[in-house]
Amino acid sequence: MSMESNNLGCPEAVAYALMLHMAAIEGVSLAGGENSASKKWIMNTYAKCLQLVKQQKSD
Numbered sequence: 001m002s003m004e005s006n007n008l009g010c011p012e013a014v015a016y017a018l019m020l021h022m023a024a025i026e027g028v029s030l031a032g033g034e035n036s037a038s039k040k041w042i043m044n045t046y047a048k049c050l051q052l053v054k055q056q057k058s059d
Helices: 011-026 039-058
Strands: none
Touching: 011 039
C-alpha cells in the first residue's frame, strides 16, 4: 500500500511534520507557555514547508 493511499504522504501532512521538526530545532513551543510560537511564525513556517514539499514533489 502506498503512502498516498492512506493519506500519510499527502503534502499537507508532510509539511505539518516538517513544521513540527522546525519548531523543535528552533526551540519554539507550539503548546504555549515560554518560547511559544506566534500565529505569524506558525502560518509562515507551515506555508514555507508546504511550498517546499509541493516543489519537491513536482521535481
